[in-house]
Amino acid sequence: MERSNRQPVFSGADRLARSAAQYLDGKRFGLLTNHTGITRDFRSTIDVCASQSAGKLTAMFACEHGIRGERQAGVLFEDEVDPELGITVYSLYGKHRAPTPDMLEPLDAIVFDFQDLGVRFFTYLTTLIYTMQACAKAGKELIVLDRPNPLGGLQVEGGLLREGFQSMVGGWKIPFRTGLTIGEFARLVNDQSGMNCNLQVVPLEGWTRDMEFPQTGLPWTMLSPNMPTMDTARVYAGTCLFEGTNLSEGRGTTRPFEQIGAPWLNGKRVAEAMNKRGLPGVVFHPVYFTPMFSKHQGAICSGIQVYVTDPKTYQPVRTGLYLVEQVQKMHPDHFAWLPPFKEGSKSFIQLLTGSDVVPQTLHEPGAGEKIADEWDKEAAEWAKTREPYLLYE
Incomplete structure (x- = not known):
């Protein structure tokens, strides 16, 4: 793993582990995460949340690939009981794609922790949107633990999603390559949608927009079974x-x-x-x-x-x-x-x-360059749109 000479980078999960009471004091909360939720010292966010005493972890939620990254792409699954903690893991990649009112009713908040890729196709972003909508409707707090964009936060590329083309691989009007952290993305969606989710982003420490993931010194985990390196x-x-x-x-x-x-x-x-x-x-x-x-x-x-x-x-x-x-x-x-x-x-x-x-x-002569040029224009305009939501220099 490449190490940087800059100051260390700490994720939102690291900050939660350091001062859980600041974010969870007295709350009954659920945790939406998977194997990518890991601290700088290789502790699972599941273990961090289960072992702290400030609040009470009462449920977990899993999206594509499962709560511990055990499932291949596209594999649907149902609710289950976590064998280690003995608490319910609600599936958001089966009958439901968002937490239901019954799932949320006993909770004060949901903690969300995923290492995103900074690319629109990754389904973690769409799961975040659906979860924000559910929390806003139910009046529950959503705590997003921020993580670096592995590709850095400077470059954006690709065309914008058109109305009518929303899906699990495209949930918001953003370019292919977003240049956002997942926390910044949550801020943008919350504002642009007007959903008024009670959103708290636990920010990174030490990350700057010119840093690719290897420069952060944070542990790399396979973001999905087909995203190994x-x-x-x-x-x-x-x-x-x-x-x-x-x-x-x-x-x-x-x-x-x-x-x-x-x-x-x-x-x-x-x-x-x-x-x-x-x-x-x-x-x-x-x-x-x-x-x-x-x-x-x-x-x-x-x-x-x-x-x-x-x-x-x-x-x-x-x-x-x-x-x-x-x-x-x-x-x-x-x-x-x-x-x-x-x-x-x-x-x-x-x-x-x-x-x-x-x-x-695309089969027409010169279409590739024409499409790519148009996408570049859209991405450049969108880069201005994202500016109010950026948390890092």
């Missing part, structure tokens, strides 16, 4: 677009989202074409891989691996869009957008991109 995090905002296609996005391999491929793809030709574009901060290299699950399970895939050579200049969204465009151009008879999950609903690429522009126009 910082290398994955850097490319995800762009290569996640392949989830909406018939290519493997590398799920079922040790390099998800860094490797893209299919049995019919000519990885060498795609890598050569992409390298000729001279995109900043990135190199493409041909690879072969065999997914152990998900798309093309058990089949040998020809593909490319994305190597980020300069995180400061690398543009993941533009790069990912150009890569989809290149594959579509070179393999028009094989490439396809995945159909909607349900008849009459939006396709996944529409939900990911937040509009129907990409599937409808």
Whole structure:
């Protein structure tokens, strides 16, 4: 783990562990978290909340991947009893996507602690929105323990979500890459929505917007089963677009989202074409891989691996869009957008991109650059919109 010479960074969970009474005194509270809720000294936020004496932890809530990160992407589950603490864990990734009034009735507050990625597709953000709405309606306090944006807080990239395209992978009108911490995001949504949630953000200490996660000195945990490393995090905002296609996005391999491929793809030709574009901060290299699950399970895939050579200049969204465009151009008879999950609903690429522009126009000459330029304009305007909600320099 890279260590910084700057002052140490402490998360909201670290501050809660240090002075729980300041936030929880006399409160019966629930905890919405998962395996990413961890302190600087490797204590689970679950353990922190269960062991403090200021308030009483009476319930827990789990969203995608489960309370301790035990479930794969998209796996639904029901309520359960935590075997260690013997208290109910309410599922927010099954029959319910938000706490119900019955779940909230015995509580004074909910503590929310997740390491977000700073990318719109991550479902933790949408779970936060739904939880804020539920707490506002029930008159309950929501305490968000802030954490760093792993990609830093300076750059924003990608188009805005359009009305009518909201889903679990896009819950608010924000760009692909937000440049916000999860606490800043909560402040923005609370104000823009007018929901008036009783929101308290426990801020970071020592974090500045130019810091990527390795510079914080905080322990990295797999943000999800398919987000194992910082290398994955850097490319995800762009290569996640392949989830909406018939290519493997590398799920079922040790390099998800860094490797893209299919049995019919000519990885060498795609890598050569992409390298000729001279995109900043990135190199493409041909690879072969065999997914152990998900798309093309058990089949040998020809593909490319994305190597980020300069995180400061690398543009993941533009790069990912150009890569989809290149594959579509070179393999028009094989490439396809995945159909909607349900008849009459939006396709996944529409939900990911937040509009129907990409599937409808990307095949046209020069469309990739045109779309990316328009997205850049939207992101630049939105960067001004977010300014009142920023907590850090």
